[in-house]
Amino acid sequence: MDKQALLHRVVPRQGSIVQFTFDGETLEGYSGETILTAILCERAVLRQLEFSTEMRAGFCLMAACQDCWVWTRDGLRLRACSTPLSHGLDLLSTPPIMSEA
Amino acid sequence: MSIIVIIGAGPAGIRAAETISRAGLVPILIDEAPRAGGQGYRTPASGISIDTHKLMGSQYKKYQQLHHDFLSIVSSIDYRPETLVWAIENNTLFTLSHNTIATIQFDCLIVASGATDRVYPMPGWTLPGVFTLGGMQLSLKDQGCAIGKKIVLFGSSPLLPLVALQYKNLGVEIPAICDTTGLAGKISALPSMVFSPGTFLRGVSYLASLTLSRTPLFFGVKPLSIEGDHRVRGIRFLTGSGQEKWIECDGVGLGYGLKPETQIADLAGAVFEPDEDLGLWLPRMDQDGRAGNNLYLAGDGAAIGGADAAEASGKLAALAALSSLGIYCDTKKQTRLQNKVKRLRAFQRGLAHAFAPPQQFAETLPDETVICRCEAIHAGTIRKALILSHTPPEMNRVKAITRCGMGRCQGRMCAPALQAIIMHHTNQSLSQTGRLRGQAPIKPIPLSAAGETAP
Numbered sequence: 001m002d003k004q005a006l007l008h009r010v011v012p013r014q015g016s017i018v019q020f021t022f023d024g025e026t027l028e029g030y031s032g033e034t035i036l037t038a039i040l041c042e043r044a045v046l047r048q049l050e051f052s053t054e055m056r057a058g059f060c061l062m063a064a065c066q067d068c069w070v071w072t073r074d075g076l077r078l079r080a081c082s083t084p085l086s087h088g089l090d091l092l093s094t095p096p097i098m099s100e101a
Numbered sequence: 102m103s104i105i106v107i108i109g110a111g112p113a114g115i116r117a118a119e120t121i122s123r124a125g126l127v128p129i130l131i132d133e134a135p136r137a138g139g140q141g142y143r144t145p146a147s148g149i150s151i152d153t154h155k156l157m158g159s160q161y162k163k164y165q166q167l168h169h170d171f172l173s174i175v176s177s178i179d180y181r182p183e184t185l186v187w188a189i190e191n192n193t194l195f196t197l198s199h200n201t202i203a204t205i206q207f208d209c210l211i212v213a214s215g216a217t218d219r220v221y222p223m224p225g226w227t228l229p230g231v232f233t234l235g236g237m238q239l240s241l242k243d244q245g246c247a248i249g250k251k252i253v254l255f256g257s258s259p260l261l262p263l264v265a266l267q268y269k270n271l272g273v274e275i276p277a278i279c280d281t282t283g284l285a286g287k288i289s290a291l292p293s294m295v296f297s298p299g300t301f302l303r304g305v306s307y308l309a310s311l312t313l314s315r316t317p318l319f320f321g322v323k324p325l326s327i328e329g330d331h332r333v334r335g336i337r338f339l340t341g342s343g344q345e346k347w348i349e350c351d352g353v354g355l356g357y358g359l360k361p362e363t364q365i366a367d368l369a370g371a372v373f374e375p376d377e378d379l380g381l382w383l384p385r386m387d388q389d390g391r392a393g394n395n396l397y398l399a400g401d402g403a404a405i406g407g408a409d410a411a412e413a414s415g416k417l418a419a420l421a422a423l424s425s426l427g428i429y430c431d432t433k434k435q436t437r438l439q440n441k442v443k444r445l446r447a448f449q450r451g452l453a454h455a456f457a458p459p460q461q462f463a464e465t466l467p468d469e470t471v472i473c474r475c476e477a478i479h480a481g482t483i484r485k486a487l488i489l490s491h492t493p494p495e496m497n498r499v500k501a502i503t504r505c506g507m508g509r510c511q512g513r514m515c516a517p518a519l520q521a522i523i524m525h526h527t528n529q530s531l532s533q534t535g536r537l538r539g540q541a542p543i544k545p546i547p548l549s550a551a552g553e554t555a556p
Contacts, residue, residue, distance in 0.1 A: 007240065010246065013150070015148025030148060045332075049477060064362070082134070
């Protein structure tokens with residue numbers, strides 16, 4: 001997976017650093033950020049499309065296009081652009097059942 | 102006492118709530134977002150130190166006023182943020198909040214559901230690094246993030262130069278702004294611009310600043326492709342004079358104006374009419390925003406008019422509702438607001454002409470281009486389905502056969518392109534091809550929430 005960031009922080013952050021994991025790797029974001037922001041400031045991809053090898057990283061950023069879903073390890077689906085980052089989130093780019101396969 | 106529910110806490114919803122609250126009622130204001138303001142007047146998330154004053158420019162005063170006024174009424178209304186309305190049946194709303202489903206009964210409903218970007222596909226538009234123009238702005242406003250280091254803005258929208266300037270001011274490189282409409286079309290739309298000279302002059306000043314900062318502006322371009330291996334590496338297009346151009350970039354902002362989010366109005370029973378001029382099906386309403394019995398529509402979710410029209414139409418819908426419930430009446434104010442809303446929406450119609458979306462691209466779009474992002478349905482699949490004689494060229498039929506528009510976004514992103522392809526392929530009008538019907542749930546909801554109905 002592309003490890004070059006897609007998004008870039010262009011203004012200072014006041015919030016505390018928040019640790020989470022994405023596909024098993026520990027990443028850091030800031031409180032106040034969405035899951036999408038925190039992941040895409042470290043990676044270029046949020047998820048793989050269910051129907052092909054196509055990669056996706058969100059599109060509308062206003063909770064309409066539903067193209068920024070990620071999964072928690074226990075199977076909960078989260079819309080990354082509208083879900084705030086929280087400490088200890090264990091996130092996956094594919095549904096857990098698909099990652100095991 | 103009558104229960105008035107307002108859906109959407111943007112400029113229209115906030116002004117509607119304020120008007121109803123002032124009349125002595127306690128409206129329920131439901132919003133999917135955690136913070137009020139809608140998309141245009143979105144506030145930064147906590148801890149993100151963005152200079153909103155600089156970012157909003159001449160709109161800052163109105164932005165600040167709206168949030169100030171919201172804070173002054175929030176304790177006297179029933180404000181429910183982070184709440185999605187996903188179905189409506191008779192006079193009952195079905196909501197989802199923190200994984201819990203609940204119902205709300207209402208006597209009167211004001212829908213202020215806002216708008217999303219109107220987008221048209223081009224090869225490569227699903228690559229990571231391509232975002233809508235609106236999304237590109239929100240990334241900055243809400244999260245203090247740029248969608249790349251070197252970004253091309255592409256489409257037909259008065260927002261193109263504004264967003265470019267907002268990004269440039271924060272040190273992001275803008276190698277090109279590509280407008281698919283020509284300058285000639287903009288000049289022919291000038292007469293309607295007199296309805297809102299302030300907005301027009303603001304647009305001219307953005308363009309002037311960009312010219313001074315030597316940002317390459319291309320008019321009358323035709324999209325070819327966004328290219329890259331799993332992320333954007335550049336964009337290819339034809340210039341107005343037909344010359345092929347490749348520009349390297351790591352981000353693309355794509356947008357062809359706005360379209361109302363009408364799913365809630367649809368479920369609430371609004372009747373839709375084709376607006377051949379704008380190329381959109383829009384809910385039918387009277388000059389107050391009345392779209393049915395005790396149903397009112399306000400803001401960009403009813404008809405694109407911009408933030409000022411949203412505030413005015415929110416007040417107007419609330420006044421009309423209060424008047425028909427026999428609670429409060431101010432005919433003079435109502436007439437004034439009607440005129441204001443009419444004038445501002447006429448201006449937006451002029452803008453829509455100047456920045457007409459490229460319906461004609463439906464003809465040249467390669468078969469391999471993804472149209473439906475959710476279901477990965479290509480242009481060729483839709484065209485093939487249309488050739489089969491048993492496929493009537495009606496939107497919902499084509500959706501049923503191809504799955505285009507059947508995904509999680511319910512056609513929010515692909516409907517304009519699907520419509521354009523069907524219209525072009527079958528040589529039919531907007532009214533003949535129909536529109537995708539809204540379906541509950543209007544956004545995906547987890548099955549686990551169904552078992553957690555609130556008491």
